[in-house]
Amino acid sequence: MATVTLKGNPINTIGTLPSTGSEAPSFSLTKGDLSSANLSDYKGKKIVLNIFPSIDTGTxxxxxxxxxxxxxxxxNTVVLCISKDLPFAQARFCGAEGITNVEMLSDxxxxxxxxxxxxxxxxxxLAPLLSRSVVVLNESGKVIxxxxxxxxxxxxxxxxALEALMNA
Known part of the structure; x- marks a missing residue:
């Protein structure tokens, strides 16, 4: 388990983030059109995984x-914004905000x-939402x-996170 806080109160996740230098775990997430997005879809690109609890919070x-x-x-970089929000809520937010340079994906x-x-x-x-985290992957799918x-x-x-991309 990893322990973080929410307004100073401890809360736990199921484990620790993948280690630097390891192969990124594969995934299948849901796009706004309800189709699937897999890690392999982004092969050959640098990837920023922007992970968070819910698009409906300020942070x-x-x-x-x-x-x-x-x-x-x-x-040659894609930013994937990942939460457990429904794809409809993610799309509504991006439309209202004019967000076009990142891809919203749902777990x-x-x-x-x-x-x-x-x-x-x-x-x-916040259980079972996702802990605010950033994971950056190089073009070969290694965690950097x-x-x-x-x-x-x-x-x-x-x-x-951006410096890690520049040095990859």
Whole structure:
């Protein structure tokens, strides 16, 4: 288990993020049109996995906005914003915000992404949502950077994630 906090109160996930240098676990998530997106669909690209509890919170929304802004300037890179929100809610948010440079994906069907990446909360008020985390993968699918945000209401370290991309 990994322990983070929500407004100072400890909550736990099922494990720790994949280690740097390891092969990224495969996944199947749901796109806005309800089709599937798999890790293999992005082969040959650098990938930022922006993982969060719900698009309907201020910090989660801000992380999507920030990565959308940054992603516009990245070569051969895709930013995948992942939560358990229904794809309809994700699409509504992106439409209202003019978000076009990131791809929203949902783990609502079976929760296998949250389990594979060990980011599913197992207790506390957010269980079984996903812990705010960033995982960056290189073109060959190796993990080159991870961050599980210690205090859930805080934003991730965008600069560190983007620097990992630049140095990949």
């Amino acid at each position: 989660c929304a801000q992380s999507v906005r920030q990565f959308n802004k940054e992603a516009a300037e990245l070569d 609502f069907k079976d929760g296998n992404f949250g389990k594979a990446y060990n980011v599913q909360f197992v207790d506390g008020p 950077y991870t961050e599980q945000v210690q205090e859930t209401i805080e934003e991730p370290n965008y600069k560190a």
